[in-house]
Amino acid sequence: MCLGIPGQIVAVTDETRMMALAEVSGVRREVNVACVLDRPIGDLVGEWALIHVGFAMALIDADEAAKTLEALRDLGEAQEALEAMEAGQKALEGQS
Amino acid sequence: MCLGIPGQIVAVTDETRMMALAEVSGVRREVNVACVLDRPIGDLVGEWALIHVGFAMALIDADEAAKTLEALRDLGEAQEALEAMEAGQKALEGQS
Amino acid sequence: MTRPARLRDTRVTLSHGGGGRAMRDLIDEVFTCTFRPDAMEDQARLHDAALAEPGARLAMTTDSFVVTPLEFPGGDIGKLAVCGTVNDLAVGGARPLWLSAAFIIEEGTEVALLRRVVASMDQEARLAGVRIVTGDTKVVGRGAADGLFVTTTGVGVIPPGRNIGAVHIRPGDVAIVNGVLGDHGATILAARGDLALSTDLRSDCQGLGHLMEAVIAAAPDTRAARDATRGGLASALNEMAEAAGLGIEIDETALPLRTEVTGMCEILGLDPLYLANEGTLVVFVPEDQAEAALAAMRARPEGSGAAIIGRALDTHPGQVRMRTAFGGSRIVDMLVGEQLPRIC
Amino acid sequence: MTRPARLRDTRVTLSHGGGGRAMRDLIDEVFTCTFRPDAMEDQARLHDAALAEPGARLAMTTDSFVVTPLEFPGGDIGKLAVCGTVNDLAVGGARPLWLSAAFIIEEGTEVALLRRVVASMDQEARLAGVRIVTGDTKVVGRGAADGLFVTTTGVGVIPPGRNIGAVHIRPGDVAIVNGVLGDHGATILAARGDLALSTDLRSDCQGLGHLMEAVIAAAPDTRAARDATRGGLASALNEMAEAAGLGIEIDETALPLRTEVTGMCEILGLDPLYLANEGTLVVFVPEDQAEAALAAMRARPEGSGAAIIGRALDTHPGQVRMRTAFGGSRIVDMLVGEQLPRIC
Amino acid sequence: MKYATEFRDPKAAKAVLARIAAVADEIGATRAAPVHIMEICGGHTHAIFRYGLDKLVHEGIEFIHGPGCPVCVLPMARVDECVEIAERPEVVFTTFGDAMRVPGTRKSLMQAKADGADIRMVYSPLDALELARRNPDREVVFFGLGFETTTPSTALAIQQAAREGLENFSVFCNHITVPEPIKALLDDPHMVLDGFIGPGHVSMVIGTHPYDFIARDYAKPIAVAGFEPLDLLQSVLMVLEQIRDGRAEVENQYARVVPEHGNPVSLAAMADVYERRPSFEWRGLGEIDASGLRIRPVYAAYDAEEKFGVGYAAGPRNVAEPEGCACGQVMTGRIKPTACPQFGRGCTPEMPLGALMVSSEGACAAYWQYGGARATEAAE
C-alpha cells in the first residue's frame, strides 16, 4: 500500500505552515515538510524526499541508495563471472 | 397594471390556510381566498373570482356584468337604429 | 448480442463516462442495442442513391435539446430530439435520411430513464423513416448538467429541382399552419411545476416529414416552410418576412388556439404567438395552390387542425402584422428575450 | 453585416436563449459572423462532387465535448470539438467536408469566452479544410450546465475503394502511433487545479486529417486507425483487437512518453496507457509498408514523434499484451471506469 | 372565457366607437385640438396597443399614458438595492417576472442572475413563502412591488409567515399607491388633462372613493374601468359624455368587480401590515408625500430593509438617470415615447435605458412592440 514517490524539494512556499514545493519529473506540487524538518527549512531545498499524500515523509539517503545499487551491481558482476565460468566449463566439457 | 383574470372556484384544497382551486379555461391553480371569504369556504365553489398573483381578490358580480353588457347592447341597438335612420335619410336625399 | 447483461447500475455514475468497459456496457446495453448501427467504428458509413442523383443536394442541420422536465405530457427529450431535427430537414424540403445522436448525461441519471428516452427516439425515427446511425455519450458530474441533454444532427437529401426557402416567397402567397399553436410551450410551463399550474395539455411534439412531402405533392410550388419552435409562430414569421424582404399579415381570428393555452396565457400575461411548438409548421404556398395544400394537410393526422392564417404582402417589408379580432392592427414583432410570466 | 453591434451584454443571460432578437444578436455577432454559413435557413444545403462518385460513401460521426476547464494549455473546447470530429472522420479513411456545431451555454458564461472558442473553432476548421455549415445555440440556467458544451457532427466522404477499419487488420500488421501519449489527459488533470499540481504540459489537441491522408498515400494498404481519446491508447487497442478478432502486442520501451506525463502518473498512481489524447492516433499497416508510413508521419509536424509500438498477432485474440521494459509481459485490459487518482 | 370574451366583441365595439365619435364631434374634438384622456394604469396602456384602440377611436381623442406601471416608476436606486440583496450568498431573491429586465446602475436582475445570484421568478408571494418553507437554511426575500392591487397579497403572505413563525422569509417592500401621484400630476401647471380612465383592479381593493378628489377638487371626469377592450371604450365614452355634459364625477364602469368601498379583508390586511412612508421617490415625479408603504415595526422580522439594512429608509441614494433619457417625461405623459431622443437608438428592448422599454406595461415597450412608432413610419 502507500504509493510513495521520490521528489526533489525545489522551493519553500510557506515557512509557518511548513510547506515547500516538490518536483517529480517536472510536475510540481506543494507538500508539507514537517516530518523531514531536521534542519532550517531553507536547507531542504535540493534534497530528495519520499512524497506520500502531499507530505514529504522521509529524506532519501543518497549513500544508502548508492550502496543498494552497488550491491545489485556486484550481484550482476558475480553473475556474469559465474556465467562466464559456467560457459568456460561447458566449453571445456565440449557442450557447445 | 395588475393583471387580473376571471377564474372559477372549483374546489376547496385547504380550509385552514384558506386555499381553493381556481380554474381559468381548463388551467387550474391553487389560490388564496381570504379576501372573498364572506361565507363558509365551501360555498365559494362555483363562484367566479378575479384572480391576481395567486389570490382571489374579488368575487365577480354576475348581475353587474350583465348590466354592463346590457348597456353595451343598448348602445349597439341605438347605433343600429341611428345608422338605419341615417341610411334612410341618405336614401331619401338620393345619395346611394 | 446475447451475452448476459453487464450493466447492473440503476443510475449512471462517472465510471460510465470514463472511456472504459463500463462506458461500453452502457452504450451496448442502452444505446446500440436499440439503434443497431451497422459497425463498431466511431463513424457511420452510408450510401443512398438519391444523393448521387445529378442536382441533388445534401441537407444538414443540428439542434441541442435541453428541455426540463425530461419527460412531459406528449413526449420526452428523445422524441423532441428526433422530431426537431427531422422537422428542420423537412421544412427545407429535404427528405431526412440519417441522424446522429449525442448524449450528455448527468451523473445520477436513472438508467431506466435513458432506456425510455432511447426507446422513444427509436420509435420516432421509425415513424419518420430515418436511421440513427452514429452517436456519442458523455457523463458529467452531478450539477454539471441538468439530467440529460441530447444533440441530434440530421442529414437528408433535397431532390433535384426542389427549392424551398423564405427567399422564394412572393406577395400574395398564403400562409398555412398545420394545427393549434403553443401546446408545447404551455405544456412545459405547466410541467415544470414552479408556477403550480395544472392542465390537461400535451406537447404537440411530432415529426413533420411526411406532412411536408404531402404538402409539396399537393402544392408543387410550395415556397417556404418553417417549424415554429423556440420563439413561436411570431419568430418564425418574422424570420421569414426578413429573409423574403416582404411583409406578412396574419388574422387573429384565424389562428388555431386551444382554450387551455389561451387560459394559461391570460393567467401569466403571455402571448401564444411566442409560445414554443414542436410539431407545428407554417408553410407559404401560391394562392392558387393554397386549398390543395390545406386539404393535403388536413388529410393527415399531423395536419388535421390546419388553417390558413395569413399572407405575404409587398407592403411593410420585413414586418409581421396582425389584424386583431377586435378590428385593429398591430405589429407582431420578434421577442427580445424569452417571455417571462408577469403580473402587470 | 455592417450594422452596429447590438450584443452589448458581457455575459450570456437566459434572454439569449429565448428564440427572440437577443438570441439572433448573439448568433449573428458571435457565431455566424465567424462561421459565415451560406444561408439563413436552419439547414445547410451542400454539394460536393466527391460524394457523387460511384462507390464513394458518406461518413458521419458525432461527439459532445464537455471538458473542464474550457480553456487549457494547448487548446480550448472549441479546438477540441473541431479536431475530435475531424479525427473521427479521418481515422475511418474519410475526407472531412462539413461540420455542424451545437452549443449549450450556461447562463453567465462570458461572451468574450464564446468569441475565443468560436475563433479557435474557425481556425482549426480552416487548418483541417472543413467548413462549419450549420449550428445551434441553447442557453440553460445557472448550474444546469458546466459553462459550455459543444457538440460537433462531421460529414465526410470515403473515396471509392478505400476500406479502413479494424476488421481489416491481419496478423503481423504493425502498430504505429504519431507521437507521445497522455499529454491531453495529464494537462487537463493539472489544469483542473483540484490536485494542486503544476506542469508545463500542453494538450496534444490537433487535427489528424492531413496526417491520415499522408499515411494512406505512403501505405496504400493501411488497415485501420483510431484516435486514442477517452480511455487512452489501451482502450483504442482493446477495441481494435476485439473488432479484428486478433491479439495485439505492444512494447513498453517503444512507447513515446513525456517525462512530465510519467511523473504525474507516478504521483497519482495512474497508467499513461489510459490517459486521454486528443491528437494521437494508432494506425495498423502491413509490415512491408510500416517504414513508409512511419516516414510519412515523421515528415509532418503532427507525426514528428511517431513510433512503431507493436503488432497484431493471431494468438490471444481480443487481448492486448505488453512486453514490459523489465522483460515481463502483462495484459493491458480496458479500464472499467475512469482512472482515479490513488494513494495506495 | 367567461367575463372576458363577451367584452371583446367587435360588433359591440363598432357601436361604442360610433358613439364615441359622435360625442367627440359634438364637443369639437379634433386631431389638432384633441381631448386628452389619461389612462392611469399601465395595464390599460398595454390593452390599448394590443387591441389597436388608439387607432380605432376618433382622431380627436388622445390617450395620455399615465404613471401606473409599478416597475417603470421605480428609481434605478431601488433596482440596485434589489441586486445588492440578491447578490448576498444566503439569499434566494424572488420576484415577479416583470422586474427581471429592468435596468439598474450596474445590472438588471436578469444579469445578476447570470452573474450567479440566486434569483427566481414566482407567480405569487405564496410561492416565495413555499420556497422559504422548503429551504430553511436560505433567506428567501420577496420583492414586494406594485400598487394597491398587489399590496394585499404581500400583506397576507407576511401575516401567514408570522402565523407559521417562518424566520427565513422577508419582503423588500416597494409598494406604492395610486392617488398621490395623480394629485401631483394635477398640480403640475404644464399638464393638460381633460379626464381619466381609472385603474379598475386598484379600485377592486380600495373602491372608488379615493378618486373623489379628482372630480371634487380638480373638476375632472374619471371612469374606473375594466381591462377588456369594450370596458376601455365604454369608459372613454363615459368620460366624453361627462365632458359634453359639463359633469365631473367618479363613474364605475367596472361594477362587476369594483365595489364602491373596496375589499374589506384586503384593506384590513394592508392596515395591519403597512404604514405610509413620509414620502417616496418616483422616477420622473420626484419625491411624493405619503405615496409609499413600509412594513410596520411589529412585522420588522419580515422586513428586508431591516434585515439587510438597505432600501429607502437607509438614506438617500443619488443615482443619476441615464443620460439623454426622457423616462420621467414619458412616464408622466408629458411626451410620447417616440419623442424621447433615445427611443430606438440608445434604448431598445435588447439594451434598455429605462424600465419603460422593458416592462410589459411600459409605454415605450408598447410603442416598440406593437408598432405604435414604426407603424407610423411605415408606408400604409
Next chain:
Amino acid sequence: MKYATEFRDPKAAKAVLARIAAVADEIGATRAAPVHIMEICGGHTHAIFRYGLDKLVHEGIEFIHGPGCPVCVLPMARVDECVEIAERPEVVFTTFGDAMRVPGTRKSLMQAKADGADIRMVYSPLDALELARRNPDREVVFFGLGFETTTPSTALAIQQAAREGLENFSVFCNHITVPEPIKALLDDPHMVLDGFIGPGHVSMVIGTHPYDFIARDYAKPIAVAGFEPLDLLQSVLMVLEQIRDGRAEVENQYARVVPEHGNPVSLAAMADVYERRPSFEWRGLGEIDASGLRIRPVYAAYDAEEKFGVGYAAGPRNVAEPEGCACGQVMTGRIKPTACPQFGRGCTPEMPLGALMVSSEGACAAYWQYGGARATEAAE
C-alpha cells in the same frame, strides 16, 4: 526519475533473478513444493503484477498476497458508514480515489455521489483542510484510511486544524496498523509461510523494529522492501538466503528511505492524536486486538465518529459479506483469487462483490487487470 529508474534496470534484474534461481535450487524449492513468501503490502502485489515478477522468478517461489491493502481489509460496515456520513446534506465527504468504488451494502461512494451526495476525491488530507477553510458553512469530513504510512498525514492535518481553530473539519478515522494482523496470520495453524517481504513505506514511519517479533518469536525471515522491481527481487533474494542459511532476521533492503527507528516527527504526531482501539474488525480476519486507531478525546472536535455518532465505536454492526465470496480467504493469502467461485462470474470490476476486485492494490483486481488469471487460460 531519480531513485526510481535505476531500480528498474532489466539487466540488473537478470542477475538477481539468476541468483534467486540458484538459491531456490539450492534449497530445493520446486513448483510442487514451493517456498511461500508473503508480500504483506498491496503495493508490492501491484508491482509484482505490473512488472510480471511472478512469471520471471524461479518457479519454486510462490508469492502469497497479504492483507496490506487498507481498502480491501475494511469490512462493508465501514463503507456503509462512509456513505451514511456522506449522505448528510451538510457534509462534504472527502476521500482518496482508492475508496470510491469499494462496494458497501447499499452502494459504493461512487454510487452515493451519483445519487447526490457531495463526495470529492482529494490527493491529500491537506486538500480536505483547504476545502474546509473555503467552505465555512459546510462540514468537511475526511475519510482517514490507511496503515502507518498514511496515518501521520491525517494526524498532522488534525493538528493543523486545531491550530487554526477550524470547526468544520473532521476525520472519519479508520486507520489500522500492520504488525497485529501479521501476528494473527502467524498464529493461524493453517497458514504456511516461509518468509515475508515487509512494507517499506510503513517502515519509513515506524522503522524496522516492530517486525522483530516475526524473526524472534516465529523464526521467519523478513526483508523490508522498496517498491521498484529490483527492490522486490533483491528482497526475495534476501529472504531466500536467510532460509538457505537458517537465519531469521529483519533485514532492511530499503535503507535509502527506511531508518531503523522510523520517523520521529510522524511517530510523535501519531502518539499525540491517536490512541489504540481495544480491537478492530478486519475483513476475513475478524476482530484483531489493538489493530486500529482512534482519535484521542482531546481532539474529539475533529473526530467524525463523535460528531456524527457513527463508526466503529458506535457499536457492533452485523453486515453479512456477499454470498459465495471468498474475500477473507483471498485477503489472508489462503487461496488465490482465481479460486474464488465468484471471480469473473458474480464478481468483476464492473460489478464487484468485494473491495479486492476494485482496489488498485487488491489481489483480485491485479489478477484481473494484469491477466494473472486469464494469461494462464490463454494459449501461449
